Amino acid sequence: MATAPRVFTIPASAPFVPTLIRALLDGTLVGGFPAARDPLALADATLYLPTRRACRLARDLFLDVTKQSAAILPRIVAIGDVDEDEIAFAEAATGALAADALALPPALGGLERRLKLAQLVLKWAARIAPEERGEAALVANTPASALALADDLARLMDDMTTRGVAWDELDGLVPETLDRYWQITLGFLQIVRENWPKILTDRGAIEPAARRDALIKAEAARLSAHTGGPVIAAGSTGSMPATAELIAAIARLAHGAVVLPGLDLALDGQSWDLIEGRGDGAARVAPAVEHPQFAMQALLRRIGIAREQVAALGAAAAHDRERYISEALRPAAATERWQRLADVPLRIERALETVAVIEAANAEEEALAIAISLREALETPHKTAALITPDRALARRVLAALERWQVAVDDSGGDALADTSAGRFARLAAEAALGELAPVALLALIKHPLARLGAAAGAHTRAIAALERAVLRGPRPRPGIGGLAHALTALRAELAKLRRGEASDLHPSDPRASLSAADLDAADAFIARLRTALAPLDGLTTTPFAEFAAQHRRVIAALSADATGTSAAFLGPDGVALDAAFEEIARRAADADFAVAPADYADVFRTAISGPTVRERELRGTRLRIYGRLEARLQSVDRVVLGGLVEGVWPPEMRSDPWLSRPMRHVLGLDLPERRACRSPPTTSRRRSAPTR
Numbered sequence: 001m002a003t004a005p006r007v008f009t010i011p012a013s014a015p016f017v018p019t020l021i022r023a024l025l026d027g028t029l030v031g032g033f034p035a036a037r038d039p040l041a042l043a044d045a046t047l048y049l050p051t052r053r054a055c056r057l058a059r060d061l062f063l064d065v066t067k068q069s070a071a072i073l074p075r076i077v078a079i080g081d082v083d084e085d086e087i088a089f090a091e092a093a094t095g096a097l098a099a100d101a102l103a104l105p106p107a108l109g110g111l112e113r114r115l116k117l118a119q120l121v122l123k124w125a126a127r128i129a130p131e132e133r134g135e136a137a138l139v140a141n142t143p144a145s146a147l148a149l150a151d152d153l154a155r156l157m158d159d160m161t162t163r164g165v166a167w168d169e170l171d172g173l174v175p176e177t178l179d180r181y182w183q184i185t186l187g188f189l190q191i192v193r194e195n196w197p198k199i200l201t202d203r204g205a206i207e208p209a210a211r212r213d214a215l216i217k218a219e220a221a222r223l224s225a226h227t228g229g230p231v232i233a234a235g236s237t238g239s240m241p242a243t244a245e246l247i248a249a250i251a252r253l254a255h256g257a258v259v260l261p262g263l264d265l266a267l268d269g270q271s272w273d274l275i276e277g278r279g280d281g282a283a284r285v286a287p288a289v290e291h292p293q294f295a296m297q298a299l300l301r302r303i304g305i306a307r308e309q310v311a312a313l314g315a316a317a318a319h320d321r322e323r324y325i326s327e328a329l330r331p332a333a334a335t336e337r338w339q340r341l342a343d344v345p346l347r348i349e350r351a352l353e354t355v356a357v358i359e360a361a362n363a364e365e366e367a368l369a370i371a372i373s374l375r376e377a378l379e380t381p382h383k384t385a386a387l388i389t390p391d392r393a394l395a396r397r398v399l400a401a402l403e404r405w406q407v408a409v410d411d412s413g414g415d416a417l418a419d420t421s422a423g424r425f426a427r428l429a430a431e432a433a434l435g436e437l438a439p440v441a442l443l444a445l446i447k448h449p450l451a452r453l454g455a456a457a458g459a460h461t462r463a464i465a466a467l468e469r470a471v472l473r474g475p476r477p478r479p480g481i482g483g484l485a486h487a488l489t490a491l492r493a494e495l496a497k498l499r500r501g502e503a504s505d506l507h508p509s510d511p512r513a514s515l516s517a518a519d520l521d522a523a524d525a526f527i528a529r530l531r532t533a534l535a536p537l538d539g540l541t542t543t544p545f546a547e548f549a550a551q552h553r554r555v556i557a558a559l560s561a562d563a564t565g566t567s568a569a570f571l572g573p574d575g576v577a578l579d580a581a582f583e584e585i586a587r588r589a590a591d592a593d594f595a596v597a598p599a600d601y602a603d604v605f606r607t608a609i610s611g612p613t614v615r616e617r618e619l620r621g622t623r624l625r626i627y628g629r630l631e632a633r634l635q636s637v638d639r640v641v642l643g644g645l646v647e648g649v650w651p652p653e654m655r656s657d658p659w660l661s662r663p664m665r666h667v668l669g670l671d672l673p674e675r676r677a678c679r680s681p682p683t684t685s686r687r688r689s690a691p692t693r
Contacts, residue, residue: 005251005305012262013317015636021065023313029257030230044229045074050236052078054634108205111584115591117150124188144603156659159670161209167193185659213242220249234259235634238299248303264293266326271334285333324351367397374624377639384637386625391644395626413628414615418606420574425450430602433537436479439472450569452562453529463526466519481531533558545596546589553582577614
């Protein structure tokens with residue numbers, strides 16, 4: 001006899017992980033599980049959570065909830081967050097799953113895949129000639145644009161794999177009525193369709209999304225035959241088909257349970273059905289793919305359970321903010337039901353009693369207001385607060401404001417490697433060295449905190465100040481390091497004339513007239529050090545990207561080396577990531593052999609290192625935190641600040657696919673741009689229901 005699926009939900013205003021742990025311990029999730037009485041029984045349970053941070057939180061909270069000094073914890077595994085495809089099965093695989101993982105070829109991912117796709121894009125773009133003389137090319141034929149297009153192509157390939165769309169479905173997709181550009185892109189996709197499987201075979205690899213899905217399906221199959229302890233999947237919405245399949249398999253286990261985050265139980269049934277859409281003739285309603293409940297509704301259909309059969313765990317907060325948000329996010333096709341609120345009014349004042357809205361005049365005011373709000377929370381003992389924002393520039397400004405008050409903050413949002421301190425230093429080194437030492441780029445480089453040039457931090461402050469005043473203000477010197485030396489020599493000569501009372505181009509009131517001989521000597525010595533450090537990139541012409549990167553790495557090492565020879569640019573989490581990026585480029589030299597002109601290298605390098613996200617080490621014991629959208633899931637704090645809630649930031653701008661138009665993606669059954677842009681609302685709606693005091 002088949003077991004009825006066991007599906008639960010935790011209200012958005014209830015602390016998710018503590019509520020989940022209590023339900024596991026008291027037997028609510030899996031009947032007859034004696035964890036509350038037997039401290040060793042927990043070891044038989046398996047708990048799947050969406051992110052690694054959620055797993056760490058669960059481990060920390062188990063002892064708090066059980067009120068014990070020690071306990072044998074369940075096996076806690078990160079399914080991997082659906083939106084960023086960080087499936088962790090390959091790292092946490094055990095038993096039968098480990099055998100399946102070992103039988104699968106490795107994934108062709110990361111920089112190797114991007115570079116190979118960029119090669120294909122460059123060759124294709126070179127063959128596309130404008131129809132008329134003087135007409136702009138339809139596809140930019142530069143290495144940087146090729147890498148960017150390669151990233152979009154990789155994203156499309158992942159989408160097709162994830163949604164089960166075969167390459168054959170591209171045949172005859174573009175009618176003649178569409179723009180010529182889409183005909184051209186379809187032609188290139190046909191080339192990829194023919195050549196990419198051969199490339200994978202030659203390298204003995206498979207697509208990352210295909211390997212991920214295979215591992216998830218293998219785990220689902222293993223669990224179907226699992227007869228051990230309880231298996232619980234919690235916090236995931238199942239937006240990805242393979243993940244939804246795994247969650248459905250867990251729900252059907254006799255000892256399994258699924259816990260959804262903030263399922264809307266207040267919305268009326270007719271409106272709930274409209275989220276899926278309706279296709280009956282004139283009354284057709286398009287699916288509300290942008291609705292935060294869309295993925296969970298589809299997951300319930302896959303599991304085979306009605307929303308009314310989902311049981312709630314824990315109690316919602318007294319403010320009843322869930323109902324207010326449910327009404328605010330009601331599907332557009334059902335908004336006529338707002339008229340009925342006159343009979344059963346919303347208690348808006350109570351729902352929004354502890355919610356404040358700040359409309360900042362500018363970015364600095366926004367950051368300062370957020371910093372003050374977070375700082376205020378520390379005035380109450382044991383109170384916690386968090387900023388949740390996808391805007392990393394805003395997060396950095398808030399961090400800077402809090403640092404002035406010497407307030408420790410755990411920032412888990414992470415930055416793209418190119419936007420970290422080490423990444424910016426590397427970019428400045430390339431821009432300055434290959435941009436003929438333009439004053440703005442040069443000053444940004446030599447004043448960067450990682451600049452050392454063979455001495456301790458700050459040792460060259462006097463020399464840099466003298467160099468700036470002597471030759472980097474006013475008329476621009478000649479290009480290159482020779483131009484700096486020439487300008488300094490010319491200034492020294494004019495200063496000597498002025499001090500001897502001879503005719504000079506330098507006026508006595510000129511700020512440069514106050515420079516001493518020691519200042520000029522320090523600037524001269526600094527130029528000599530700079531010349532030596534920048535020498536590997538000096539005089540380079542069009543060069544293969546891998547070789548360019550190798551010389552660039554030598555320049556960064558020299559610029560950031562202290563008196564002991566230690567390069568500060570390669571220290572810390574971001575420095576280690578930067579060093580790993582250069583190592584990866586060196587390993588993939590055969591794929592990174594496309595020629596790059598000096599003027600293009602800085603853009604190509606930035607694009608090449610834009611993928612990895614670098615996160616600082618977690619600060620334990622801090623009461624203030626900064627989360628990205630994904631890291632914020634399942635977290636609970638006393639005060640929540642949502643930052644960057646403006647169009648184009650949160651929700652983000654809808655990014656068009658350069659390979660397939662919107663109608664083409666719709667015909668293929670791929671996610672439309674607005675679906676990707678609206679994957680953040682589950683987090684947003686949960687946070688808006690969170691306590692704010």
